[in-house]
Amino acid sequence: MKRFKLAYLLIALTTAFGPVAARAQGTNASIPTSAAVPAAPAAPAAKADPDLAQRVADLEAYISNGARGSDAADAKVGSKIDGTAGPGHNAWMMTSAALVLFMTLPGLALFYGGLVRRKNVLSVLAQCLGISGLVTILWWAFGYSFVFANESSPYWGNFTKYAFLHGVTSSPNGDYAYWVSQNVYSMYQLMFAIITPGLIIGAIAERMKFIAVLLFVAAWMVIVYFPLAHMVWGIDGMMNGVWNPKATIRAIDFAGGTVVHMSSGWSALVLCLILGPRSGFGKESMPPHSMVLCMVGTGMLWVGWYGFNAGSAVAADGVAANAFMTTTLAAAVASFVWALAEWVVRGKPSVLGFCSGAVAGLVVITPACGFVDATGSIVIGIIAGVVPFLACSYLKPFFKYDDALDTFGVHAIGGTLGALLTGILATTASGNANLTGDAAKANGLAKLVTDGGLWVEQLKAMGLTIALAVIGTIAIALVVKAVVGLRPTPEVEREGLDISEHGEEGYHHA
Amino acid sequence: MKKIEAIIKPFKLEEVKDALQDVGIQGMTVSEVKGFGRQKGHTEIYRGSEYTVDFLPKIKLEIVVDAGKVAEAVSAIINAAKTGKIGDGKIFVSNVDEAIRIRTEERGPGAL
Numbered sequence: 001m002k003r004f005k006l007a008y009l010l011i012a013l014t015t016a017f018g019p020v021a022a023r024a025q026g027t028n029a030s031i032p033t034s035a036a037v038p039a040a041p042a043a044p045a046a047k048a049d050p051d052l053a054q055r056v057a058d059l060e061a062y063i064s065n066g067a068r069g070s071d072a073a074d075a076k077v078g079s080k081i082d083g084t085a086g087p088g089h090n091a092w093m094m095t096s097a098a099l100v101l102f103m104t105l106p107g108l109a110l111f112y113g114g115l116v117r118r119k120n121v122l123s124v125l126a127q128c129l130g131i132s133g134l135v136t137i138l139w140w141a142f143g144y145s146f147v148f149a150n151e152s153s154p155y156w157g158n159f160t161k162y163a164f165l166h167g168v169t170s171s172p173n174g175d176y177a178y179w180v181s182q183n184v185y186s187m188y189q190l191m192f193a194i195i196t197p198g199l200i201i202g203a204i205a206e207r208m209k210f211i212a213v214l215l216f217v218a219a220w221m222v223i224v225y226f227p228l229a230h231m232v233w234g235i236d237g238m239m240n241g242v243w244n245p246k247a248t249i250r251a252i253d254f255a256g257g258t259v260v261h262m263s264s265g266w267s268a269l270v271l272c273l274i275l276g277p278r279s280g281f282g283k284e285s286m287p288p289h290s291m292v293l294c295m296v297g298t299g300m301l302w303v304g305w306y307g308f309n310a311g312s313a314v315a316a317d318g319v320a321a322n323a324f325m326t327t328t329l330a331a332a333v334a335s336f337v338w339a340l341a342e343w344v345v346r347g348k349p350s351v352l353g354f355c356s357g358a359v360a361g362l363v364v365i366t367p368a369c370g371f372v373d374a375t376g377s378i379v380i381g382i383i384a385g386v387v388p389f390l391a392c393s394y395l396k397p398f399f400k401y402d403d404a405l406d407t408f409g410v411h412a413i414g415g416t417l418g419a420l421l422t423g424i425l426a427t428t429a430s431g432n433a434n435l436t437g438d439a440a441k442a443n444g445l446a447k448l449v450t451d452g453g454l455w456v457e458q459l460k461a462m463g464l465t466i467a468l469a470v471i472g473t474i475a476i477a478l479v480v481k482a483v484v485g486l487r488p489t490p491e492v493e494r495e496g497l498d499i500s501e502h503g504e505e506g507y508h509h510a
Numbered sequence: 511m512k513k514i515e516a517i518i519k520p521f522k523l524e525e526v527k528d529a530l531q532d533v534g535i536q537g538m539t540v541s542e543v544k545g546f547g548r549q550k551g552h553t554e555i556y557r558g559s560e561y562t563v564d565f566l567p568k569i570k571l572e573i574v575v576d577a578g579k580v581a582e583a584v585s586a587i588i589n590a591a592k593t594g595k596i597g598d599g600k601i602f603v604s605n606v607d608e609a610i611r612i613r614t615e616e617r618g619p620g621a622l
Contacts, residue, residue: 396558
């Protein structure tokens with residue numbers, strides 16, 4: 001019966017997307033090619049050959065991550081390197097994409113896997129792997145287009161423009177980067193789309209059916225993640241203060257405080273409340289089965305996070321360099337402060353404390369890393385070591401919700417904190433020219449950064465993010481619950497999800 | 511023949527083994543076990559969650575000796591394993607009906 005349901009699901013998926021494919025190609029052919037697609041065959045023909053000075057200027061633009069002479073919509077002159085990615089920037093972005101995937105596989109998988117009981121370790125790994133494949137298919141089919149295609153609405157991208165990654169080639173998409181291949185950019189962003197629902201697993205670990213996890217994640221990506229990512233990072237997104245001159249909420253989020261951590265963290269809380277606590281929660285011991293795996297995973301998360309944060313500059317430039325530094329400082333300080341807080345309050349600094357602090361520091365610096373300086377990142381590190389520590393240690397026991405691995409305590413609290421602190425600590429001293437660039441001048445962000453008041457815009461973005469995550473999650477969870485049910489039977493939960501859901505065991509006695 | 515089972519603190523294993531070898535004990539069987547006596551367990555805290563761990567790791571050492579060697583072996587174990595603190599463990603002595611060396615099929619004390 002279960003197998004039949006799965007097969008039906010696959011057939012439904014393929015038949016549903018089949019016609020879209022045809023439509024996608026049809027519409028793409030009929031839309032006039034925009035200047036934002038440098039490889040467009042029609043555009044270069046009308047342009048004059050560049051002179052030597054222009055050609056040198058184009059090379060300088062590569063060094064400084066600026067636009068080629070031919071990149072402007074009304075450019076009269078062509079470029080010898082039209083549609084060519086810059087090798088240095090491209091190399092860094094391919095490295096960064098791999099680093100961000102490394103955060104999920106196996107970083108997050110081990111970080112979470114070590115924290116569950118041994119009978120459920122494989123279920124966490126399977127969920128991370130399953131999400132990676134599922135989200136990749138969604139991203140290829142329409143996800144990338146739905147987030148990053150321009151000429152769309154302030155709320156979501158164009159469903160069909162880049163559907164099936166049609167037209168996404170090694171040529172850069174000037175909307176997002178002049179020197180990074182669009183196929184690299186789309187894969188880089190895919191890794192963010194993979195880890196975000198992966199974070200939710202932490203709250204619902206050890207007690208959700210695998211099929212329910214997959215269905216929930218598929219719907220959640222479409223309803224919550226894709227629109228939110230477009231609003232914050234899409235070139236015409238309504239909350240993209242740095243790039244959209246017409247942004248209605250002039251917020252900034254460098255690497256995903258709202259898009260990744262707040263959305264997953266708040267959704268995780270809602271889902272774990274709807275799901276209910278693990279059977280035996282509060283009565284039985286549920287200690288981590290391997291703090292060693294957890295620490296190994298933490299180290300991988302930290303290393304991978306350089307791709308996440310410094311890579312979000314979408315260039316190997318000075319902004320990336322600054323983000324690299326601020327990320328390091330915040331993570332190290334928060335790790336130290338969290339363990340220190342435990343030492344003071346409970347008498348012992350724990351490995352889980354160091355690990356939790358490092359992740360919390362990375363979460364909180366995420367939206368800020370490209371907009372703050374060294375001092376700002378140290379402030380963020382200290383606060384990130386204290387506030388999520390208090391949330392995990394006192395808020396959770398007080399309200400007695402079973403956020404199994406503290407997705408809410410670390411990612412929602414941390415992401416929310418980070419979004420707000422970004423509004424207070426963002427400074428032109430970070431060297432990020434986008435804060436006072438043309439778009440920021442047009443929508444008023446530049447004035448908010450220099451004169452203060454950015455935090456109010458950040459509050460608006462935070463409110464919208466929480467609303468979308470909470471309402472979306474309630475709706476999706478209730479539908480999935482009605483269709484396939486969320487929880488395994490008590491016997492299955494008792495036995496562990498590894499054997500009953502995946503037919504395997506993580507460890508065998510010799 | 512007597513079987514001596516000793517539950518000891520894990521870090522004392524090497525000293526106990528050496529002491530038993532010094533009094534001429536030829537072989538022994540060791541297992542990692544968990545349990546509690548008067549020492550009780552301890553508390554572990556993982557972020558907001560506090561767990562009481564009742565069972566502490568211990569080593570169980572089993573040897574079978576000729577009845578005449580029991581007193582010597584027991585005092586060797588006591589001398590080596592004692593710290594004077596709670597949780598040092600216990601020793602149980604019981605009768606053994608038969609012992610067989612599989613390779614040669616020798617029986618009785620000669621098989622030990």
